[in-house]
Amino acid sequence: METALTRLTGVRHPVVQTGMGWVAGPRLVTATAEAGGLGILASATLTVPELRRAVRAVRSRTAAPFGVNLRADAEDARARVRIIVEEGVRVASFALAPTRELIAELKDAGVVVIPSVGARRHAEKVAAWGADAVIVQGGEGGGHTGEVATSVLLPQVVDAVPLPVVAAGGFRDGRGLVAALALGAAGIAMGTRFLLTSDSPVPDAVKARYLAAGVGDVTVTTAVDGLPHRMLRTELVRSLEGQGRARTLLRSLRHAAAFRRLSGTGWAALLREGRAMRHGRELSWGQTLLAANTPMLLRAAMVEGRTDLGVMAAGQVTGVIEDLPSCAELIASVMAEAETVIRDLPGR
Structure with missing residues (x-):
C-alpha cells in the first residue's frame, strides 16, 4: 500500500x-523494519x-529505513542529532516540538523530520518550521x-497542514488503518500494539x-x-x-538518585530539567522530580x-489486545485486513 508516508520514508x-x-x-526496531514498517528507536533512556551503539546495532541487522526519537528539550539534543546525521538514520521523530534550528540542521543533512503533536496549533507551528510530516496522537x-x-x-490537523499526517492513539489492526486513511491520514502509528508482540523486550x-x-x-x-x-x-x-506531598517528595528523591546513577546525569542537570518541566504548570516539587x-x-x-x-503506560487499545504476534505477523495481518476492508466497502 503506497501512501505519502511510504513515499517519504521509503518503507x-x-x-x-x-x-x-x-x-x-x-530488537523491536529491527523486527519492525524487516517487516516493512517504520521502526523508531527510543533515545531518551539512552x-x-x-x-550510537544502538543505531549501529539496528543498521547491522537491516538495510531497511528506520528512525530515532529525540527529546527536543534534552541538554544533549544537538549531540544526538549529530549521531543521526553521521550514522545515516533516515527519520528523526520528536516527543516534543523541535526547535526551528534542529529541524533545519536535520533537513540540511537529508533526514526526514516527523514531530509528534497533540494539537492542531502544534502541527501548524512545526509545519511552518519545515517539518516533513507529523504524528498526531489523540487522547486514546x-x-x-x-x-x-x-x-x-x-481531521483537524489534516485540514490545517499541507503535510503527510500519521494517526496515533487507538490503533491496533487493519480496520483502524482504513479508518485513519478515510480521515485523511497517510498511515498509523502504534505503541501498545508493538509493545505486545513477541519481538518486544518487555518481560513476559x-x-x-497488559x-x-x-x-x-x-x-x-x-x-x-x-x-x-x-x-x-x-x-x-x-x-x-x-x-501526600511529603511522601511523594521522598519517593521522587529516591527515583532521582537512581536515575542519576544509571544515566550519569548530574544533580544540576536534573534540577534544570525539573525547573523546565515545572515552568507554567501547577506542580509541586515532588511531582516535578517524578516528572523528571x-x-x-x-x-x-x-x-x-x-x-x-x-x-x-498503556493506550486504551490495551483492553482489546489478546495475543503476542511477531512484528512480521502483526504488520502482515494489519495490511491483509486493510485490503479486505477496502475491497468490501460498499461502492468499492
Missing part, C-alpha cells in the same frame, strides 16, 4: 512503531554513546496524552499483566508527574493517588518486570 507499509522508552530498542494513546479523541483531532510477566487488563483497567492520572498520563492502574498508581524521573518508573516495569512498583 513498504504505512505503519509506524513508536519510540517507547525502555521498549523500542534495536546515553549518547549508547544511542498511552503515556502523556491530551483530551481530544483521535477521530476529532486527526509484564506482557501478561493482556489481562480490560478497557476499564486503563486510566488517565496526574498523580505520577502532575500531567495527564494514560497507564494501567497499578499498585503504584493507587499509592501515588493516595499520598518518570523514565525510572517505566524502567521498573519495562526492564525489571516490577508490575507492583513501575509505571505501565
Whole structure:
C-alpha cells in the first residue's frame, strides 16, 4: 500500500512503531523494519554513546529505513542529532516540538523530520518550521496524552497542514488503518500494539499483566508527574493517588538518585530539567522530580518486570489486545485486513 508516508520514508507499509522508552530498542526496531514498517528507536533512556551503539546495532541487522526519537528539550539534543546525521538514520521523530534550528540542521543533512503533536496549533507551528510530516496522537494513546479523541483531532490537523499526517492513539489492526486513511491520514502509528508482540523486550510477566487488563483497567492520572498520563492502574498508581506531598517528595528523591546513577546525569542537570518541566504548570516539587524521573518508573516495569512498583503506560487499545504476534505477523495481518476492508466497502 503506497501512501505519502511510504513515499517519504521509503518503507513498504504505512505503519509506524513508536519510540517507547525502555521498549523500542534495536530488537523491536529491527523486527519492525524487516517487516516493512517504520521502526523508531527510543533515545531518551539512552546515553549518547549508547544511542550510537544502538543505531549501529539496528543498521547491522537491516538495510531497511528506520528512525530515532529525540527529546527536543534534552541538554544533549544537538549531540544526538549529530549521531543521526553521521550514522545515516533516515527519520528523526520528536516527543516534543523541535526547535526551528534542529529541524533545519536535520533537513540540511537529508533526514526526514516527523514531530509528534497533540494539537492542531502544534502541527501548524512545526509545519511552518519545515517539518516533513507529523504524528498526531489523540487522547486514546498511552503515556502523556491530551483530551481530544483521535477521530476529532486527526481531521483537524489534516485540514490545517499541507503535510503527510500519521494517526496515533487507538490503533491496533487493519480496520483502524482504513479508518485513519478515510480521515485523511497517510498511515498509523502504534505503541501498545508493538509493545505486545513477541519481538518486544518487555518481560513476559509484564506482557501478561497488559493482556489481562480490560478497557476499564486503563486510566488517565496526574498523580505520577502532575500531567495527564494514560497507564494501567497499578499498585503504584493507587499509592501515588493516595499520598501526600511529603511522601511523594521522598519517593521522587529516591527515583532521582537512581536515575542519576544509571544515566550519569548530574544533580544540576536534573534540577534544570525539573525547573523546565515545572515552568507554567501547577506542580509541586515532588511531582516535578517524578516528572523528571518518570523514565525510572517505566524502567521498573519495562526492564525489571516490577508490575507492583513501575509505571505501565498503556493506550486504551490495551483492553482489546489478546495475543503476542511477531512484528512480521502483526504488520502482515494489519495490511491483509486493510485490503479486505477496502475491497468490501460498499461502492468499492
